[in-house]
Amino acid sequence: MQEVLSVNPYWTTLKIPNEEEMKGTFRGALSMPEHILIFVVEIDGKVIGYANTLTVYSIWSRGKALTIDDLYIEESFRRNGIGERVMEYIFQFAEQNGYNRVQLHAELDNEKAHNLYKKLGFTQEEIMFFMKKI
Numbered sequence: 528m529q530e531v532l533s534v535n536p537y538w539t540t541l542k543i544p545n546e547e548e549m550k551g552t553f554r555g556a557l558s559m560p561e562h563i564l565i566f567v568v569e570i571d572g573k574v575i576g577y578a579n580t581l582t583v584y585s586i587w588s589r590g591k592a593l594t595i596d597d598l599y600i601e602e603s604f605r606r607n608g609i610g611e612r613v614m615e616y617i618f619q620f621a622e623q624n625g626y627n628r629v630q631l632h633a634e635l636d637n638e639k640a641h642n643l644y645k646k647l648g649f650t651q652e653e654i655m656f657f658m659k660k661i
Contacts, residue, residue: 564620568600568613576600578613588627593617595631598640605639614647632656 556563561582568576578598585592595617600610621629631649633640645651 566613566617566620568609570604575604576609576613578617580617582626585627590627591625593621593626593629595629598631610643611647614643618647 553565556565556579564580564582566578566580567574568578576599579596581594581596583592583594584590595614598610598613600613618629631644633644641651
């Protein structure tokens with residue numbers, strides 16, 4: 528998994544984790560399954576991607592909302608429908624588990640991701656996402 532994360536340019540823009548930090552991060556995430564779910568994408572036993580999701584209670588949707596925080600597919604496996612299948616699986620999971628909506632954010636210049644999300648029925652909302660590095 529660290530190999531996959533280490534080549535994700537969006538992961539490394541904040542801080543490059545070492546192996547122990549990575550293990551600690553995943554242990555922490557996996558200890559909170561009511562809030563954080565990580566969907567691992569494997570082909571022939573090799574991890575080629577992941578989707579990291581967060582559960583929040585949304586006042587606006589009057590219930591649980593599933594936020595896709597990260598979706599990453601190794602570059603050599605892209606453009607084969609894998610990302611689309613991962614998203615469809617997440618939609619099915621959300622529907623079966625009482626979520627009222629699925630939401631995500633994307634880098635402004637990630638046109639390929641934008642096209643995928645629009646194809647899957649997402650609408651672009653007029654909001655801004657702010658972040659403070661700590």
